[in-house]
Amino acid sequence: MIAKIGRSSNLYGALAYNHKKVESEKGKILMTNKMIETTDGRYSVSQLAQSFDSYLAANRNTEKYTLHISLNPDPKDKISDEGFVRLAQEYMQEMGYGEQPYVVFKHLDIERTHIHIVSVAVDEMGRKISDRFEKRRSMEICRALENKFELAPATVKRDDKYDLTFHPVDYRAGDVKKQIASVIRHLPKYYRYRSLGEYNALLSLFNITTEKADGELQGKLQSGLLYFPLNEGGKKAGTPFKASLFGRDAGLSALEKHFQKCRESLKDNILKSHLKGVIAKTLESTFNENDFKNNLIRQGINTVIRRNSSGMMYGITFIDHTSKTVWNGSGLGKEFSSNSLNERWKNENLSENKKLRKDKNEILNTDKPSVALSEKPHQLFGFLENHQNGSQSEESFMESAVGLLSFDNDSVQQQLEFEHQMKKRRKKKR
Structure with a gap:
């Protein structure tokens, strides 16, 4: 399994990018953690963003507060939705984000089914959660999860x-x-x-x-x-x-x-x-x-x-x-x-x-x-x-x-293009 961790100051863009997959039936929301619930289980981008408002209001000085993580098992691994949920929960817990609000999206638009997790890197008091040795820790956690869930090694x-x-x-x-x-x-x-x-x-x-x-x-x-x-x-x-x-x-x-x-x-x-x-x-x-x-x-x-x-x-x-x-x-x-x-x-x-x-x-x-x-x-x-x-x-x-350099470049490019389009739309409205 390959993990890709992205950081930015555009929470709305990360949520909108993933939510667009849901709207086009190329993705779905698998779970939410410490998020505001809806009566019908459906969410808009604005509803999802509200769950992070208090964290961002308390944010002291962290510029890139948005956390956008992708977990990519090998295409040979056949993982159920419940399996993806467990992977996401254990990965976030081990990385120190288990008590954060986050939403897990499953992408279905390419052959290699994978999940995206959107969260914030500041806690309720506005303090940045440590990212010290983040890539090494992520690699070690991925290797441990591969063995625990019997996944193909990266x-x-x-x-x-x-x-x-x-x-x-x-x-x-x-x-x-x-x-x-x-x-x-x-x-x-x-x-x-x-x-x-x-x-x-x-x-x-x-x-x-x-x-x-x-x-x-x-x-x-x-x-x-x-x-x-x-x-x-x-x-x-x-x-x-x-x-x-x-x-x-x-x-x-x-x-x-x-x-x-x-x-x-x-x-x-x-x-x-x-x-x-x-x-x-x-x-x-x-x-x-x-x-x-x-x-x-x-x-x-x-x-x-x-x-x-x-x-x-x-x-x-x-x-x-x-x-x-x-x-x-x-x-x-x-x-x-x-x-x-x-x-x-x-x-x-x-x-x-x-x-x-x-x-x-x-x-x-x-x-x-x-x-x-x-x-x-x-x-x-x-x-x-x-x-x-x-x-x-x-x-x-x-x-x-750990193969981070070979991470789903198509998904990265799609998100960049999506964010670019959103910026152009905002400029037109002005």
Whole structure:
């Protein structure tokens, strides 16, 4: 589902644009929240606008007080009117507008049925409702609603000219340094991880690992990082590379700053509770490690497990490619720790599991590399790189990642044309 949030100072225009769809039978009003009711359930633009009068009268200094939101599920999703109402209510509640007056319109004039929500961004006291990190929060809420209502995930609109797809390192293919650089120079721009362990879990999907290296420089003890390519068995292969060869962002100091920044941004984050729900649901519906991992990868989540020499699991990390976040299992909750999952899967028949892995080419006995479904980097490891500006701001990446740039441009154009026509009519009357 794609969300588009528009702000303006023209409440009447937003209401009139949507109401015109209703009048032409190309739309209908699905629900109203804290609005003045009518006896017959029908509304005029003026009647709808009256519900916002007290809020606008109290408005202190918010210039763009009109909130016009469009929620656009995938065309494959067949959603009932009741389903749309629930989507609208939960979206508005999570965005902080649940107690505001708002009206929900359903548009029927194009094949992709969608809804528009009109409200105001100031509360009863005239204070502006915070829009801090609005696009990021909207993206996270859309991803959570997709999973809750089992909707198709939003796809990223990509430009082949600027498409950058990361591939696992093949230490036998040559130019290993360049292969590693193409991954590690870009990951901090897109993914959030809070420790070297989580960073290594993400790197492992690309057959890379990094380790701290201590040394002495001019009489002072220094710490740095070494990057290693990995073979198909996850073992180090080839010569290690100093982090300094890949630029400042690949070094320990820059990474530690990234870790701290991510710890702050992921505190009490909605993504955590959402991911816990997905993992818990998957645990309930699977009975062994292999099914669990494969089920999650189909939902855009890689599971990286660390084992000791005897094969016992001692660590587990989840990589959510939809939200671009990395989570240590025990950090999500005790029930998702390696100890808990070891206990859960202890009765799994190991010999049968080994046979299953062999049948699925998960154990490699040939020279030709083959990777299990659950161990492949997810297909969402393709990013939109802005070559004109060198790198994207976080906000612009959020827009491209959730498909905001591909939002129903026809609807936007229609509204602009409608508002332009209204202005021309007002000028004629004068």
